[in-house]
Amino acid sequence: MEQVEGAGKRKAPHVLTVAGSDSGAGAGIQADLKACGALGVYCSSVITAVTAQNTLGVQGVHPVPVDFVEDQLRSVLSDMEVDVVKTGMLPSVDIIKALCDKIKEFHVKALVVDPVMVSTSGDVLAAPAILDVLREELLPMADIVTPNLIEASALLGGQSLETVADMYTAARSIHKLGPRNVIVKGGHLSDSSDAVDVFFDGEQFLELHGQRVKTRNTHGTGCTLASSIAAELAKGSSMPQAVKAAKNFVENALRYSKDIAIGAGPQGPFDHFFKLNDHMDNTSEKRRFDPNDLFLYAVTDSRMNKKWGRSITEAVKSVIEGGATMVQLREKEAETREFVEAARACVEICRPRGVPLLINDRVDVALACGADGVHVGQSDMPAHLARSLLGPAKIIGVSCKTPAQAAAAFAGGADYVGCGGVFPTNTKANNVTVGLDGLRTVCMASELPVVAIGGIGAGNASSVMEIATPTLKGVAVVSAVFDQESIVAETRKLKAVLTSAVVNSAV
Numbered sequence: 082m083e084q085v086e087g088a089g090k091r092k093a094p095h096v097l098t099v100a101g102s103d104s105g106a107g108a109g110i111q112a113d114l115k116a117c118g119a120l121g122v123y124c125s126s127v128i129t130a131v132t133a134q135n136t137l138g139v140q141g142v143h144p145v146p147v148d149f150v151e152d153q154l155r156s157v158l159s160d161m162e163v164d165v166v167k168t169g170m171l172p173s174v175d176i177i178k179a180l181c182d183k184i185k186e187f188h189v190k191a192l193v194v195d196p197v198m199v200s201t202s203g204d205v206l207a208a209p210a211i212l213d214v215l216r217e218e219l220l221p222m223a224d225i226v227t228p229n230l231i232e233a234s235a236l237l238g239g240q241s242l243e244t245v246a247d248m249y250t251a252a253r254s255i256h257k258l259g260p261r262n263v264i265v266k267g268g269h270l271s272d273s274s275d276a277v278d279v280f281f282d283g284e285q286f287l288e289l290h291g292q293r294v295k296t297r298n299t300h301g302t303g304c305t306l307a308s309s310i311a312a313e314l315a316k317g318s319s320m321p322q323a324v325k326a327a328k329n330f331v332e333n334a335l336r337y338s339k340d341i342a343i344g345a346g347p348q349g350p351f352d353h354f355f356k357l358n359d360h361m362d363n364t365s366e367k368r369r370f371d372p373n374d375l376f377l378y379a380v381t382d383s384r385m386n387k388k389w390g391r392s393i394t395e396a397v398k399s400v401i402e403g404g405a406t407m408v409q410l411r412e413k414e415a416e417t418r419e420f421v422e423a424a425r426a427c428v429e430i431c432r433p434r435g436v437p438l439l440i441n442d443r444v445d446v447a448l449a450c451g452a453d454g455v456h457v458g459q460s461d462m463p464a465h466l467a468r469s470l471l472g473p474a475k476i477i478g479v480s481c482k483t484p485a486q487a488a489a490a491f492a493g494g495a496d497y498v499g500c501g502g503v504f505p506t507n508t509k510a511n512n513v514t515v516g517l518d519g520l521r522t523v524c525m526a527s528e529l530p531v532v533a534i535g536g537i538g539a540g541n542a543s544s545v546m547e548i549a550t551p552t553l554k555g556v557a558v559v560s561a562v563f564d565q566e567s568i569v570a571e572t573r574k575l576k577a578v579l580t581s582a583v584v585n586s587a588v
């Protein structure tokens with residue numbers, strides 16, 4: 082934010098949205114307000130029409146009289162130092178003309194035009210009669226126009242657009258109408274897993290690829306993309322930066338909201354405040370970490386998976402089928418991108434099965450894939466920093482060999498301690514063993530629940546559990562479950578040993 086006159090005053094980046102109200106709040110003005118809010122930008126609103134709509138479609142449209150649209154525009158633009166104007170539903174020629182006049186009268190840094198014509202439900206929101214004035218008056222003033230394939234086709238007189246090559250042609254043709262930049266959105270293109278948009282600045286094309294999120298909750302994506310571009314421009318981004326950030330924001334919001342259930346119709350809204358809500362989950366009634374989940378904690382190893390010819394997802398599925406209560410991805414050799422993709426796939430496996438998934442060492446990967454937390458060692462990121470990056474809801478485990486380390490983990494906001502190597506292991510090089518005595522010492526001193534690790538399997542798990550201090554909650558294992566022909570069978574065997582050890586120490 083820029084400093085403005087007077088000590089301590091800052092100018093807030095400001096987007097004005099000129100669009101229709103969606104009573105269901107998935108699209109239109111409501112989507113724009115939410116997107117800008119989520120991106121840290123102030124958003125004022127001029128309402129051009131009031132619509133009655135929900136997840137089934139549009140039940141009614143009530144345009145606001147042009148004089149009153151003008152009044153709203155004047156009120157905001159004359160007083161509030163708008164940086165960027167973003168337009169959505171503009172239901173009449175007169176409203177478009179009034180808007181053009183006001184933009185000429187009051188200076189703004191940029192104009193983002195989302196040429197809304199038909200809702201995602203297929204309902205008409207602006208008559209074809211607006212096309213001429215849109216093309217001739219508004220688009221030449223625009224810094225960017227953001228049509229989807231249907232809108233691009235309408236702007237080009239009904240030209241059919243079916244391929245990415247067509248999108249290039251359309252972007253070039255629309256650019257000739259006068260906007261400085263064009264992004265043709267390929268959302269309607271096909272069922273491919275890639276969501277491709279084509280950006281053109283008059284000289285260069287940019288293909289923007291994203292992952293198509295499979296969800297019914299896509300109502301308002303067009304409005305959100307355009308208002309997010311406006312928000313990023315208001316914050317000072319360049320156009321390509323703004324477009325990329327906006328696409329990223331929409332994709333993340335869709336991914337976060339894909340299972341939200343609102344309304345009975347075919348198209349639901351999504352949650353623009355996913356970042357905020359991710360943190361709010363932490364403070365909700367739900368318990369975020371159950372120490373009993375440490376009971377049979379399976380830690381993956383890519384070399385073992387390679388040796389046995391399995392993918393990480395197959396290994397994770399099998400270990401959960403065998404009864405693992407928590408999973409950690411410990412992929413020391415994976416490249417970041419490969420790790421994030423594998424971790425996302427594992428989140429999809431673990432979450433519906435109610436098994437927490439943690440990432441070894443990599444706080445960034447945990448954030449990127451939406452894992453339940455991280456496990457860090459004494460030479461990894463300190464717990465307090467991991468906590469400040471991950472927020473209160475995520476699970477953080479810390480490796481500790483001594484009571485002092487366990488006390489520091491507690492002070493740093495960790496949730497559990499991983500203590501070991503208890504026994505010698507081939508899985509981790511140069512790991513000093515603490516033995517059962519060292520484990521007992523840490524367990525006695527620790528304020529946090531403890532999981533034992535290192536050289537543990539069905540043959541010696543009882544001796545570990547027999548320590549029987551209240552803080553010892555289970556064992557973490559790698560080779561005992563993953564360096565095995567049958568992950569399911571070996572996990573079941575270990576679980577049976579652990580269960581009877583607990584039962585025996587209780588009697």
Ligand SMILES: Cc1ncc(COP(=O)(O)OP(=O)(O)O)c(N)n1
Nearest residue numbers: 442456457458459480499500534557
């Ligand atoms: C449950 C659990 N405990 C300890 C470790 C070891 O973590 P760290 O000390 O960071 O060593 P690396 O696993 O990173 O080699 C663990 N991964 N899990």
Ligand SMILES: Cc1ncsc1CCOP(=O)(O)O
Nearest residue numbers: 502506508535536558559560
């Ligand atoms: C990651 C780690 N940290 C301490 S020992 C160890 C390896 C445990 O592997 P295994 O269960 O195969 O002995």
Ligand SMILES: [Mg+2]
Nearest residue numbers: 442457458461
């Ligand atoms: Mg580590």
